Amino acid sequence: MNQSRLQPDRLRTEEAHRRIAAYIHRTPLLSSRNINQLLGAELWFKCENFQKAGAFKSRGACNAVFSLSEKEASRGVCTHSSGNHAQALARAAGLRSISAHIVMPSNAPAVKVNAVKHYGGIITFCEPTLEARESMLSGIRETTGAVEIHPYNHPDVIYGQSTCAKEVFEDLDVQPDIIITPVGGGGLLTGTCLSTRIWAPGTLVMAAEPEGADDAFRSFTSGVLVPSENPKTIADGLLTSLGSLTWPVIRDEVAAIHTVPDELIVQAMKLLMERMKLVVEPSAAVTLAALLKMHQNPEGNPFRGKKVVLVLSGGNVDVSRLPF
Amino acid sequence: MNQSRLQPDRLRTEEAHRRIAAYIHRTPLLSSRNINQLLGAELWFKCENFQKAGAFKSRGACNAVFSLSEKEASRGVCTHSSGNHAQALARAAGLRSISAHIVMPSNAPAVKVNAVKHYGGIITFCEPTLEARESMLSGIRETTGAVEIHPYNHPDVIYGQSTCAKEVFEDLDVQPDIIITPVGGGGLLTGTCLSTRIWAPGTLVMAAEPEGADDAFRSFTSGVLVPSENPKTIADGLLTSLGSLTWPVIRDEVAAIHTVPDELIVQAMKLLMERMKLVVEPSAAVTLAALLKMHQNPEGNPFRGKKVVLVLSGGNVDVSRLPF
Numbered sequence: 001m002n003q004s005r006l007q008p009d010r011l012r013t014e015e016a017h018r019r020i021a022a023y024i025h026r027t028p029l030l031s032s033r034n035i036n037q038l039l040g041a042e043l044w045f046k047c048e049n050f051q052k053a054g055a056f057k058s059r060g061a062c063n064a065v066f067s068l069s070e071k072e073a074s075r076g077v078c079t080h081s082s083g084n085h086a087q088a089l090a091r092a093a094g095l096r097s098i099s100a101h102i103v104m105p106s107n108a109p110a111v112k113v114n115a116v117k118h119y120g121g122i123i124t125f126c127e128p129t130l131e132a133r134e135s136m137l138s139g140i141r142e143t144t145g146a147v148e149i150h151p152y153n154h155p156d157v158i159y160g161q162s163t164c165a166k167e168v169f170e171d172l173d174v175q176p177d178i179i180i181t182p183v184g185g186g187g188l189l190t191g192t193c194l195s196t197r198i199w200a201p202g203t204l205v206m207a208a209e210p211e212g213a214d215d216a217f218r219s220f221t222s223g224v225l226v227p228s229e230n231p232k233t234i235a236d237g238l239l240t241s242l243g244s245l246t247w248p249v250i251r252d253e254v255a256a257i258h259t260v261p262d263e264l265i266v267q268a269m270k271l272l273m274e275r276m277k278l279v280v281e282p283s284a285a286v287t288l289a290a291l292l293k294m295h296q297n298p299e300g301n302p303f304r305g306k307k308v309v310l311v312l313s314g315g316n317v318d319v320s321r322l323p324f
Numbered sequence: 325m326n327q328s329r330l331q332p333d334r335l336r337t338e339e340a341h342r343r344i345a346a347y348i349h350r351t352p353l354l355s356s357r358n359i360n361q362l363l364g365a366e367l368w369f370k371c372e373n374f375q376k377a378g379a380f381k382s383r384g385a386c387n388a389v390f391s392l393s394e395k396e397a398s399r400g401v402c403t404h405s406s407g408n409h410a411q412a413l414a415r416a417a418g419l420r421s422i423s424a425h426i427v428m429p430s431n432a433p434a435v436k437v438n439a440v441k442h443y444g445g446i447i448t449f450c451e452p453t454l455e456a457r458e459s460m461l462s463g464i465r466e467t468t469g470a471v472e473i474h475p476y477n478h479p480d481v482i483y484g485q486s487t488c489a490k491e492v493f494e495d496l497d498v499q500p501d502i503i504i505t506p507v508g509g510g511g512l513l514t515g516t517c518l519s520t521r522i523w524a525p526g527t528l529v530m531a532a533e534p535e536g537a538d539d540a541f542r543s544f545t546s547g548v549l550v551p552s553e554n555p556k557t558i559a560d561g562l563l564t565s566l567g568s569l570t571w572p573v574i575r576d577e578v579a580a581i582h583t584v585p586d587e588l589i590v591q592a593m594k595l596l597m598e599r600m601k602l603v604v605e606p607s608a609a610v611t612l613a614a615l616l617k618m619h620q621n622p623e624g625n626p627f628r629g630k631k632v633v634l635v636l637s638g639g640n641v642d643v644s645r646l647p648f
Contacts, residue, residue, distance in 0.1 A: 028352065030374070049601045050354070270643060277373045277639035279601040315601035319594060320648050 005248045006158060006190065008197035016156070017163040020062040023095055024052050024163075029171055029309070034275045035288075039295050042307045044176070045272075045288075046168050049280045049315025053087045053119070055237075056164050056188055056313050057151070061088035063160030064149045065096050073098050075145035080126075080133040082108040083237050084314050085151035090121030101146050103136045111318055152187030153243030161191030168309050169199035176203050177306040182286045182313050183207040183216045183257065184238035186246030192311070193253035204255040208290035210235045210262060216242055216250065217257045234262045234323060237283030237314065256302070258290035265289045266323045272312070281317040329572045330482060330514065332521035340480070341487040344386040347419055348376050348487075353495055353633070358599045359612075363619050366631045368500070369596075369612075370492050373604045373639025377443070379561075380488050380512055380637050381412035381475070387484030388473045389416040397422050399469035404450075404457040406432040407561050408638050409475035414445030425470050427460045435642055476511030477567030485515030492633050493523035500527050501630040506610045506637050507531040507540045507581065508562035510570030516635070517577035528579040532614035534559045534586060540566055540574065541581045558586045558647060561607030561638065580626065582614035589613045590647045596636070605641040 029044045036043055048056040065077060076099035079089050086102045093100035102121045104113060105128035116123055126136040141148055149157065165179060179196060183189045189207050196205050209216050213231035219242060228241040242250065268288035272278045287310040294301045353368045360367055372380040389401060400423035403413050410426045417424035426445045428437060429452035440447055450460040465472060474481065489503060503520060507513045517529050533540050537555035543566060551565040566574065592612035596602045611634040618625045 047601075054601070273603050273643040277371075277378070277603040279597050279603060319597040319646070322643070322646070324644050 005252075006155060006194065006245055008194045009159070010198050012159050013162045013166055013195055013198070016063045016159045017166060019066050020059060020160060020163065023062045023092070024058050025050055026167055027051055029168065030276060030278070032276050035271065039291050039303065041291070041303045041305060043291075044168075044172065044309045045276070045278070046164065046309060046311045047278065048164060049278060049284060049312050051314070053084065053091045054314055054316040055084035055088065056161060056311070057084040057088035058091065059163050060152075060154075060157035060160035060187060060191075061085065061092040061149065062095070064154060064156040065089070065092040065098070067156045068147060072147050075147070076100060077149045078137060078140050078144070078146040079103070079149050079151060080137045081151050082112055084316055086112070086121065087115045087119055087316075089149055090116050090119035094120045099146070101140050101144060103133050103140065105133065109318070115316070150243070151240070152185035153245050155245065158187050158191050158194070158245060161188045162195040163191075164188065164311060165192040165195035166199055169195070172309070174307060175200050176309045178204045178206055178303065179309040179311070180206040180208055180287045180290060181311040182235070182238055182283050183209050183250070184213075184283065185240040186216065186242045186250050188311065188313060189254065190246040190249045193249050197253070205253060206255050206290075207250070207257045208286040209257055209259050210238055210265065210286060211259045212262065213238050214259045217259050219247065220251065220254065220257045223251070234265055235283040235286055237281065238286065258293065260286055260289040260293050264292050268292055269322075270324050278312065279315045279317065279319060280312050281314050282323070284313040284315065287311060329576070330479060330518065330569055332518045333483070334522050336483050337486045337490055337519055337522070340387045340483045341490060343390050344383055344484060344487065347386045347416070348382050349374060350491055351375055353492065354600060354602070356600050359595065363615050363627065365615070365627045365629060367615070368492075368496065368633045369600065369602070370488065370633060370635045371602065372488060373602060373608060373636050375638070377408065377411045377415045378638055378640040379408035379412065380485060380635070381408040382415065383487050384476075384478075384481035384484035384511060384515075385409065385412035385416040385473065386419070388478060388480040389413070389420050389422070391480045392471060396471050399471070400424060401473045402461060402464050402468070402470040403427070403473050403475060404461045405475050406436055408640055410436070410445065411439045411443055411640075413473055414440050414443035418444045423470070425464045425468060427457050427464065429457065433642070439640070474567070475564070476509035477569050479569065482511050482515050482518070482569060485512045486519040487515075488512065488635060489516040489519035490523055493519070496633070498631060499524050500633045502528045502530055502627065503633040503635070504530040504532055504611045504614060505635040506559070506562055506607050507533050507574070508537075508607065509564040510540065510566045510574050512635065512637060513578065514570040514573045517573050521577070529577060530579055530614075531574070531581045532610040533581055533583050534562055534589065534610060535583045536586065537562050538583045541583050543571065544575065544578065544581045547575065558589055559607040559610055561605065562610065582617065584610055584613040584617050588616050592616055593646075594648050602636065603639050603641065603643060604636050605638050606647070608637040608639065611635060
């Protein structure tokens with residue numbers, strides 16, 4: 001692909017923030033003395049689990065939907081997703097009174113299907129393969145004229161996600177040493193890189209990724225974009241590959257990607273519920289899991305004694321089937 | 325007993341608030357459009373589940389401990405409790421570097437025993453009867469000279485709890501129609517009555533109580549203090565009887581007490597986790613359970629269309645044994 005790399009762009013992030021402000025929560029930063037003591041660091045948790053539709057995805061979806069011209073918007077939007085982007089896009093489209101066509105795999109859990117329906121999304125089911133999803137989506141685009149809003153490989157989505165880190169740096173009265181986010185397709189991580197360059201240039205951006213879906217880590221280590229193949233992890237929001245827009249920024253701007261086993265993800269989820277009374281999904285707990293792992297690391301802990309912001313990316317989990 | 329009724333006392337509540345401010349969180353008020361739509365009312369949840377030691381009890385315990393003279397404090401404090409007051413008192417005593425003697429029943433769950441130990445409490449176990457607890461506590465008072473801090477029938481504890489509603493009325497920019505709290509021994513409810521008279525005299529104070537521990541409801545209905553006998557409910561923080569200090573205020577100031585079945589308490593806990601990503605204990609969920617019940621009430625719903633504050637009193641629940 002021949003796209004120029006996305007750049008830190010203060011005006012574009014500020015514009016995105018103004019555009020979506022009425023439709024999203026400015027989520028709180030919470031701390032726990034207990035967890036600070038446990039890990040020997042000073043932590044702030046950015047609670048995107050409290051975000052509208054339960055995840056940061058509402059930022060990017062709202063920015064993309066409300067950036068469309070009247071003409072573009074008139075035929076609605078479409079995407080393929082079985083996760084938080086589907087809900088966020090259905091909700092954003094509803095707020096603009098346009099239709100959202102969502103392609104979901106036929107094996108998507110009922111709870112996710114119902115959430116998209118709740119926000120008024122028009123669902124088309126397909127076989128659970130990437131080929132089937134793309135071909136179905138392509139058919140819908142042609143039939144309806146709807147604009148595709150990709151879950152992460154879309155500039156307006158990425159600048160929308162960049163408002164999350166902007167809020168963090170505005171709300172903290174110190175500059176943190178590190179900000180760490182989960183990485184799946186890389187939309188949140190890329191947005192975080194862009195805002196950090198502007199609002200906290202001395203802060204390192206790190207990412208956390210499940211060991212069973214470590215394509216970003218392998219790409220980062222090898223310097224070549226490696227797609228996700230047969231990922232297997234409890235963190236079902238982090239199965240996707242990096243995209244052509246997210247990979248170059250991540251490659252150039254991220255200081256480290258930490259991979260974590262599922263058992264630490266589960267332990268982190270439980271710790272957040274017990275000590276902070278927060279419900280988060282596995283994909284969000286991966287950041288705290290990275291700190292738990294490095295706390296045990298015999299070769300040193302890059303978080304020790306540091307001021308660290310952890311983005312809790314979402315809270316959409318079936319609470320009657322918690323993994324502990 | 326020949327005690328004069330506790331009165332609304334602006335200075336005393338303000339003084340309590342200043343005394344404890346460094347040791348407690350000013351907890352947030354959160355809302356959910358989703359739950360508002362579900363119940364046809366405008367709700368704010370006061371998140372005492374985020375409070376230090378996981379419950380509002382830290383307010384009263386800190387106020388009582390830090391109100392003691394040097395001489396009184398020198399021999400420590402004591403109480404009998406297996407619940408949140410035990411943790412809160414152990415923590416408050418630790419903050420003042422004095423000892424806390426906690427009498428706990430021998431069948432108290434390990435998770436609660438460990439929490440008290442974590443805060444440095446000195447635990448004495450006794451048989452799980454009221455007689456055994458009182459006789460053990462009396463022995464400890466005589467041996468150590470420690471000052472007893474009752475979980476709710478204590479003026480400094482009650483004025484400490486009154487700071488919770490004060491924060492609510494200061495932080496809301498509208499005056500709510502109703503504020504509703506759980507009722508067990510009545511410390512939080514009484515404190516809420518006292519602050520409401522001062523900061524929001526037009527607001528009705530209501531309470532929610534489990535059907536299986538409905539002594540406050542029966543007292544309120546009959547006009548005579550009825551003790552709790554063989555209570556049976558999942559809301560393990562609401563088993564106690566009203567006290568000589570809490571009952572007269574509740575009798576005179578409360579507008580209604582709503583009793584709720586355990587199944588609605590469980591449903592409310594689940595709703596708070598799913599929709600608001602909040603972990604609360606059953607005793608806290610009883611307020612939302614009351615709204616769920618009245619929403620179905622064929623004879624009318626006193627909450628319909630109203631502005632209602634619900635106090636989520638605590639979040640100490642074993643997250644690996646959730647009741648759903």
